[in-house]
Structures are given as structure tokens and as C-alpha cells.
Amino acid sequence: MIRGVSLAAIGIATTLVLGATVPVAKVDDAAITAAGFPAQLSDYRFFGDAKARDPAEGVIPYRLNTPLFSDYAEKLRYLYIPDGRQAKANGEGLIALPVGSAIIKSFGYEHDGNLRLIETRVLLHRADGWLALPYVWNDAQDAAMLKLGGSRVPVTFIDPSGATRSISYAVPNKNQCKECHAVNGVVTPIGPKARNMDAAFLAQLVAAGKLDAEPKVAQRLPVWEDRANAPVEAVARAYLDANCAHCHRAEGSASNSGLSLGWEVADSVALGIGKRPTAAGRGSGDLDFDVAPGDPAHSILVHRMKRLEPGVAMPELGRATVHDEGVAAVAAWIARMR
Amino acid sequence: MKKIMFGAALAAISLSSPALADTISVAPGEGAQERLQEALIVAQPGDTVELGAGRFVLTDGLSLDVDGVTVRGAGQDASVLDFTGQLAAGEGLLVTSDNVTLRDFAVENSKGDGIKSKGADNIVYARLRVEWTGGPKETNGSYGVYPVESVGVLIDGVIVKGASDAGIYVGQSKQIIVRNSVAMYNVAGIEIENSRDARVTGNYVSRNTGGILVFDLPNLPNLVNAGNFGGNVRVDHNLIIANDTPNFAPKGNIVASVRKGTGVMVMANENVEVADNVIADNGTAGVLVVAYPLSFGDAKYNPYPRNVLIDDSNSFVRNGRDPQYEGGAQMAAAFGGALPPVIWDGLGKNALVVANGIAALSLGLAAQGTDVSQAHPAPAAGVGKDLRLAPLAPVTLPDAIEIRAQQ
Numbered sequence: 211m212i213r214g215v216s217l218a219a220i221g222i223a224t225t226l227v228l229g230a231t232v233p234v235a236k237v238d239d240a241a242i243t244a245a246g247f248p249a250q251l252s253d254y255r256f257f258g259d260a261k262a263r264d265p266a267e268g269v270i271p272y273r274l275n276t277p278l279f280s281d282y283a284e285k286l287r288y289l290y291i292p293d294g295r296q297a298k299a300n301g302e303g304l305i306a307l308p309v310g311s312a313i314i315k316s317f318g319y320e321h322d323g324n325l326r327l328i329e330t331r332v333l334l335h336r337a338d339g340w341l342a343l344p345y346v347w348n349d350a351q352d353a354a355m356l357k358l359g360g361s362r363v364p365v366t367f368i369d370p371s372g373a374t375r376s377i378s379y380a381v382p383n384k385n386q387c388k389e390c391h392a393v394n395g396v397v398t399p400i401g402p403k404a405r406n407m408d409a410a411f412l413a414q415l416v417a418a419g420k421l422d423a424e425p426k427v428a429q430r431l432p433v434w435e436d437r438a439n440a441p442v443e444a445v446a447r448a449y450l451d452a453n454c455a456h457c458h459r460a461e462g463s464a465s466n467s468g469l470s471l472g473w474e475v476a477d478s479v480a481l482g483i484g485k486r487p488t489a490a491g492r493g494s495g496d497l498d499f500d501v502a503p504g505d506p507a508h509s510i511l512v513h514r515m516k517r518l519e520p521g522v523a524m525p526e527l528g529r530a531t532v533h534d535e536g537v538a539a540v541a542a543w544i545a546r547m548r
Numbered sequence: 549m550k551k552i553m554f555g556a557a558l559a560a561i562s563l564s565s566p567a568l569a570d571t572i573s574v575a576p577g578e579g580a581q582e583r584l585q586e587a588l589i590v591a592q593p594g595d596t597v598e599l600g601a602g603r604f605v606l607t608d609g610l611s612l613d614v615d616g617v618t619v620r621g622a623g624q625d626a627s628v629l630d631f632t633g634q635l636a637a638g639e640g641l642l643v644t645s646d647n648v649t650l651r652d653f654a655v656e657n658s659k660g661d662g663i664k665s666k667g668a669d670n671i672v673y674a675r676l677r678v679e680w681t682g683g684p685k686e687t688n689g690s691y692g693v694y695p696v697e698s699v700g701v702l703i704d705g706v707i708v709k710g711a712s713d714a715g716i717y718v719g720q721s722k723q724i725i726v727r728n729s730v731a732m733y734n735v736a737g738i739e740i741e742n743s744r745d746a747r748v749t750g751n752y753v754s755r756n757t758g759g760i761l762v763f764d765l766p767n768l769p770n771l772v773n774a775g776n777f778g779g780n781v782r783v784d785h786n787l788i789i790a791n792d793t794p795n796f797a798p799k800g801n802i803v804a805s806v807r808k809g810t811g812v813m814v815m816a817n818e819n820v821e822v823a824d825n826v827i828a829d830n831g832t833a834g835v836l837v838v839a840y841p842l843s844f845g846d847a848k849y850n851p852y853p854r855n856v857l858i859d860d861s862n863s864f865v866r867n868g869r870d871p872q873y874e875g876g877a878q879m880a881a882a883f884g885g886a887l888p889p890v891i892w893d894g895l896g897k898n899a900l901v902v903a904n905g906i907a908a909l910s911l912g913l914a915a916q917g918t919d920v921s922q923a924h925p926a927p928a929a930g931v932g933k934d935l936r937l938a939p940l941a942p943v944t945l946p947d948a949i950e951i952r953a954q955q
Contacts, residue, residue: 383608392644395667
């Protein structure tokens with residue numbers, strides 16, 4: 211359900227819109243870098259249109275190999291690196307974006323054949339650090355307003371199996387943005403990480419002068435849509451990396467759990483294998499181990515992915531429905547363990 | 549709704565607060581969720597977010613991430629944050645900033661933990677109430693108040709009822725005082741876990757499954773204590789009475805193994821003093837001192853209790869009359885109906901110092917991990933008070949913290 215982003219478009223999207231040469235909008239760099247919280251998404255001028263589909267000059271659409279699950283919402287992701295500035299490759303990890311950069315992500319669902327946006331989140335790199343802000347779209351779909359305190363929006367959609375689901379979609383508040391985007395208590399982008407991106411896309415960024423060098427990546431995360439052709443362990447570990455590891459890492463919000471689910475983690479206990487819960491409380495579901503090798507049905511990790519009630523459901527934020535395909539991927543990995 | 553307070557007194561209480569501190573008042577009613585959350589976001593260091601009297605009906609967890617903010621209600625029964633209809637988040641209120649004061653309000657029926665503070669140094673929890681109003685239930689949230697990974701924690705005058713894990717839980721922290729608080733109808737009343745330099749004093753701990761727990765668990769980062777494990781904990785001047793609620797914790801959690809009727813339980817910890825408490829009517833044991841019973845894969849972890857002192861200043865009354873483990877009833881019968889007030893599993897070197905005049909029983913377990921059904925009970929050799937190591941240094945918190953608790 212991920213909206214395809216043409217990789218070939220990156221180099222030219224900045225100058226051509228719909229095949230015709232038209233005046234292209236310019237981002238308001240001051241809105242990104244100046245103090246304060248812009249009241250409307252349009253204040254940044256990231257897009258040339260009111261519906262936020264036509265990226266302005268320098269606003270680059272991208273996608274991830276294995277994305278974060280967000281209640282089956284379709285996501286439109288954009289990077290903005292100001293004119294004359296360059297991102298820096300940092301091994302296979304997070305690409306270092308210079309001050310003045312922004313990451314823009316819109317969330318929506320298909321409605322009568324059109325994508326109807328719910329919210330757009332922006333991460334702004336200011337001189338004093340990163341700032342995360344949520345904007346909520348109006349009914350007319352022509353403006354998105356800042357909602358520091360978050361919001362809830364009822365949503366009905368068709369899931370990949372064809373079933374209809376109705377949920378209370380949660381737009382995170384500013385603090386909740388940080389809960390997932392914190393490294394040692396400081397707001398930090400979760401991505402994009404080079405290992406979770408297409409090599410050709412990164413090469414194009416380099417060619418366009420927006421990235422200093424092609425990152426060296428030992429093993430890329432599998433492409434989620436092609437997971438049937440990828441090793442079961444790689445699919446599951448990529449899923450955990452993208453969906454869990456921003457909190458479940460030594461520097462993250464869930465550090466005190468002792469459970470670390472990053473792609474690079476090698477310690478089996480840190481990964482939850484044979485690890486007893488620490489402060490899971492009723493999240494344990496009467497089970498003894500985070501991951502019981504060979505036995506997904508008795509693994510707390512799977513149990514909590516399958517539940518919805520707060521205090522049990524994982525992730526704690528941003529999930530109001532079960533990601534059946536994600537559960538299946540993680541369960542398959544555990545089932546093959548000995 | 550912003551009121552400016554010209555307060556020399558306010559300015560004086562926090563070194564970081566500006567000369568002018570704002571009070572942001574939030575009333576219950578329509579839109580309480582967004583109004584209160586926005587107030588917690590826009591507050592500046594030194595500001596007070598003032599909760600009006602009444603019931604705030606909330607649908608999502610709240611969070612505070614600004615240093616030096618006070619959240620103050622009209623009283624622990626007057627201002628209620630009601631999470632009965634909560635749809636998401638792992639706790640009712642989450643604090644992730646330093647020098648925060650939470651006082652004079654209540655949190656009810658949060659789906660996960662009540663109030664959690666993580667990496668929040670010098671935090672004060674004063675005169676709060678955290679309660680699951682339906683009584684003890686497995687579906688209640690886990691912890692009532694839950695400071696973790698913090699240096700400087702003061703919990704004073706807090707009431708917690710109904711937590712399906714620990715009512716007051718301090719984890720992976722140091723410099724901790726839990727005092728003058730009430731913990732009832734929780735699985736564990738008060739729990740100090742993987743923490744150092746803690747004092748638990750003047751609390752009323754009753755009708756829980758277990759009263760006061762001092763634990764160490766393996767495989768935790770414990771960054772605040774540089775990877776060290778728990779220790780230096782003084783449990784004194786508490787009333788630990790009739791902890792007789794059947795265990796209602798979900799299995800898999802370590803507290804699910806706590807036996808009904810445990811007064812004080814020390815597991816895998818070092819330098820713990822139990823003194824000047826009244827410990828009465830706890831059916832399994834007045835004080836239980838044991839090794840961590842499960843297998844573990846953590847080379848640095850010490851599963852044994854070390855240097856636990858049970859002082860003769862404790863008053864033990866009618867404990868050990870209904871021990872909740874296999875063979876316990878026969879054991880109690882063999883001792884004339886009641887076991888000695890102090891029970892030790894018999895594991896660990898220099899595990900326990902019991903003052904003269906206090907009876908203690910060793911279960912004589914053969915090795916760490918041996919089940920209690922394999923016990924070989926025998927009176928623990930009376931160990932004189934003179935064998936104890938140096939007394940614990942008192943835990944004191946900076947004056948600025950004490951002042952914030954007493955306003």
C-alpha cells in the first residue's frame with residue numbers, strides 16, 4: 211500500500227512538475243530555522259500546492275526499504291536540504307542532515323480513490339537541535355494546522371487483505387514525537403538510515419550534490435514488499451529495527467527494559483531470546499520470555515504486537531490496529547529458532 | 549488563561565527558575581486532553597501547570613518534557629486525571645525532564661502505569677494519589693508511581709492502590725527517599741529494584757500481596773549506577789501490616805512469584821538494613837531474604853543477598869502463621885503454629901545478619917534455583933549484631949528538593 215515514489219524523479223522533480231516547466235515554489239528557510247512553531251504547514255512552503263503533493267524546489271521524495279508501520283496509513287516522505295548544503299554519509303546509519311534541513315512525512319488513507327491526508331509531521335533541524343511538530347489536515351484538505359497537543363481522528367479503511375477496519379487514529383503530540391525520536395533525551399531523526407534505503411537513490415543524491423558520498427552498507431534491509439524473496443531472519447530483524455529499535459536501544463525511551471532490537475544487535479539476550487521481562491507488568495500476558503525460541507505463541511514480543519490495549523500493546527504509540535503482516539514476519543523468525 | 553505570578557518565593561525555590569514564573573491554569577471539561585497536554589508542552593522552566601478541582605476525562609497519555617515545571621492540583625482527592633477511557637500510551641503521565649514537581653492531584657485507572665518518570669533527575673512526587681478504583685485486578689495497570697533511570701527521587705505522602713505490579717516502584721535509580729506514603733491492595737506495596745542509596749521510611753504498607761520488596765534483576769543496563777547492581781537500602785519506621793491480598797500479577801513478571809503474606813522481601817541485593825519497623829500479621833514471613841530463583845545469562849549479576857541486617861528494633865507480631873509455599877503449613881505446625889519472623893533460603897555467603905533475640909529460619913536450599921519444595925529447614929544460627937558491616941550512610945537529598953515537597 212506504499213505509494214510508489216519514482217526514483218528517477220529525484221533529479222528532476224525539483225524543476226519539472228507534471229512534465230511542464232512551471233514556476234516552482236521555494237521553501238521558506240527561515241520557517242525551518244527561526245525560533246517558534248509555525249501555525250500552518252503551508253508556512254514552510256514545502257509544497258507548491260495546497261494539498262501538499264507537489265514538492266517545492268529541493269524537497270526530495272524518498273522511500274524506505276522496510277518502513278515503520280503506522281496503522282496501514284499511506285505515507286509520503288520528503289527530505290529537504292537547503293540550497294548549497296550537503297548531507298553527510300555516516301556508514302550504514304543515519305544520514306547526517308545539515309542545519310536548515312527538514313524531514314516531512316504525510317500520513318493518509320485512500321478515500322474514494324484519492325489519498326486523503328490525516329496529518330503531516332515535520333522534523334526541523336535548527337541551530338539548537340531537531341524539533342518535531344505535528345500538523346493536522348482540515349476536512350477540505352487544503353490546510354494543515356499545528357496541533358501541539360495531538361489529536362484523534364476516526365478513520366475507516368480497507369486493509370491489504372481486503373477487510374474494512376475502523377480505528378481511532380492518533381496524531382502524536384509534540385512530546386510523543388520525541389518519545390520515539392529521542393536519543394539520550396535529545397530529539398534525533400530515526401531515519402533515513404543508509405542501510406534502509408535504495409543504493410541507486412543514494413547515488414542520485416550524491417550525483418545531485420546533496421550527499422557527500424555513497425554510504426558503504428554491508429547488508430541492506432530487505433524491501434518489505436519483496437519480503438517473500440528475502441531470508442526470514444532478515445525480514446523480521448528489519449521489521450524490528452524499523453518498528454521497535456528507536457525506543458528499544460540503549461539510548462532510547464525503552465532503555466530500562468534491557469531489550470535492544472536494532473539491526474546491528476548481536477547479543478541474543480538483548481534481543482529478547484530467553485530474556486525474562488523486566489517491567490512489562492500485565493504486558494507479559496502470563497508468558498515467561500520476550501522471545502521463546504521456536505515458540506512464537508509463547509513469546510511476549512509477539513503477544514504485545516497482537517494486542518491493542520494500552521499497557522500491553524507495543525509499540526506504545528502510533529498503533530491502533532494490529533499489523534497482521536508484521537506479526538507474521540516476526541512469528542516466522544521465532545518459529546524457526548532453536 | 550495565563551496568570552502571571554510575581555513570586556519571590558517561587559523564584560527562590562528553584563535555582564533554574566527565572567525571576568518571573570507563570571502559572572498556567574487548566575480546568576476540567578471539554579477538550580481537557582488537548583488543553584492540558586498543550587499546557588504541559590508550552591510551559592517554560594519555573595512555570596506551574598495548575599490543575600483545577602474536578603475530574604479531567606482523558607483519552608491518551610499525558611507527558612511533560614520541560615525541566616523545572618511544577619504540576620499542582622487542588623488536592624489528591626480534588627483534582628483527578630481520569631484515564632478510564634484511555635486509548636493509547638503506556639502510562640497516564642510520563643515525565644522525561646529534570647527538577648519536576650508533581651503534587652496534590654490524583655491519577656485514576658490508567659491502562660498502563662500511573663505516573664512514570666524516566667531519566668528525570670531530582671523529581672518530587674508529593675501528596676499524589678494513584679488508584680485503580682475497581683480494587684485488585686490483573687487488568688489494572690502495572691506500576692502506580694514509577695521513577696526509573698533517575699538520580700534524586702523523592703516520593704512523599706503518596707497513596708497508591710490496586711497496581712497489578714508494584715504500587716511505588718523505583719527502578720535503576722539512585723539517591724531515593726520513599727516516605728510517609730501509603731501502599732495498599734497492590735501486588736507489591738513498595739519496590740526498590742536495581743537501585744542504590746535508597747531509604748524507605750515512615751510508610752503504611754498493608755493489604756498488598758507483599759509489603760516492601762528490595763530486588764535486583766539480571767540483564768538490565770542500569771546506566772544511572774554505571775552498570776552496578778542494587779544496594780545500600782534502608783527500610784525503617786514502616787508499618788508493614790497484614791499483606792494478605794492474593795497475588796494478582798500476570799505471570800512472567802518477577803512479582804508474580806511473591807507469596808501472599810510477605811512483609812519485607814530482599815532478593816539478590818547488598819547492604820540492606822531493616823530496622824524500627826512494625827511488621828505484623830504477614831502470613832508467609834515477616835522478612836524473607838532470598839537468592840534470585842531463576843536461571844539467568846548475565847555474567848556480572850550476583851543472584852545472592854549480601855549483608856542484609858535485620859535489627860532488633862523491629863517489632864514482629866504474628867507473622868509466619870500461614871506460609872504460602874509447598875510444605876509451609878507442616879513447617880509452621882512443627883514450629884507450634886507460626887514460623888520465625890525471618891526466613892532465609894539459606895543461600896549466599898554473608899547473606900544475613902539477624903540481631904540477637906530475633907528468631908530466623910533457614911530453608912537450607914542446596915543451590916541457587918532449587919525449589920522451595922526441596923527445603924531442609926533449620927533454625928538459622930543466631931548471628932550477633934556486632935558482625936554487621938559499617939552502617940549505611942544516610943540518604944539525603946538537596947534542600948531544593950525537600951523545599952519543593954513541602955510547599
